[in-house]
Amino acid sequence: MPYRHTQPGTFSVATCLVSGTFGALLLWNADHHSSAMTLLIVESVVAVLFSSLTVEVGRRELRWHFGPGLWRHKVPLIAIKEIAVVRNGWWHGLGLRFGSGFRLYSVSGLDAVELRLAPNDVRRIGTNDPHGLAEAIRAARSRTDDAEDQGV
Structure with a gap:
C-alpha cells in the first residue's frame, strides 16, 4: 500500500499573510503604495508555495513537494542508509533550509523524519x-x- 500524506502549512500561511498585511499597511501609510502592493503579492505567492508539504513513498523512491508542486524532490529508497524520527529546534525555521548539517523541508511544526543518505x-x-x-x-x-x- 503506497503512502501519501499532505501536511497543511497553517503556520507558514498565517505568518506570510499577517506579516505581509502588517508590512503593506505600514508602507501604504507612508505613501509607498506600489511597494505595499508588491509586498502583498510576494507574501501571497510565498503563502501558496508553502501552503502544504506532500510526501509520497513509492515502490522505488521517496518524493515530496511543497504546495502546488512547483519544486519536486525525490530520493531513491536504496540511497537511504538510516531513518530516524527527530524533533527540530524552533530556530531551524520553516520552508527549505540548508545548514546545521542537514537540509530541512518543513511547513509547520517541529517533528520530522531524518534520512541519512551519506555521511554528509x-x-x-x-x-x-x-x-x-x-x-x-x-x-x-x-x-x-x-x-x-x-x-x-
Missing part, C-alpha cells in the same frame, strides 16, 4: 505523521530489498 548528506522532512512516514519508508525499503534479493 542528511535530509529532514517535516511532517505531522513522523512515525507513520518512517514506518512507510522502512516497509518500502524492505520490499525493495526483497525484490532485489529475488532478482526482480
Whole structure:
C-alpha cells in the first residue's frame, strides 16, 4: 500500500499573510503604495508555495513537494542508509533550509523524519505523521530489498 500524506502549512500561511498585511499597511501609510502592493503579492505567492508539504513513498523512491508542486524532490529508497524520527529546534525555521548539517523541508511544526543518505548528506522532512512516514519508508525499503534479493 503506497503512502501519501499532505501536511497543511497553517503556520507558514498565517505568518506570510499577517506579516505581509502588517508590512503593506505600514508602507501604504507612508505613501509607498506600489511597494505595499508588491509586498502583498510576494507574501501571497510565498503563502501558496508553502501552503502544504506532500510526501509520497513509492515502490522505488521517496518524493515530496511543497504546495502546488512547483519544486519536486525525490530520493531513491536504496540511497537511504538510516531513518530516524527527530524533533527540530524552533530556530531551524520553516520552508527549505540548508545548514546545521542537514537540509530541512518543513511547513509547520517541529517533528520530522531524518534520512541519512551519506555521511554528509542528511535530509529532514517535516511532517505531522513522523512515525507513520518512517514506518512507510522502512516497509518500502524492505520490499525493495526483497525484490532485489529475488532478482526482480
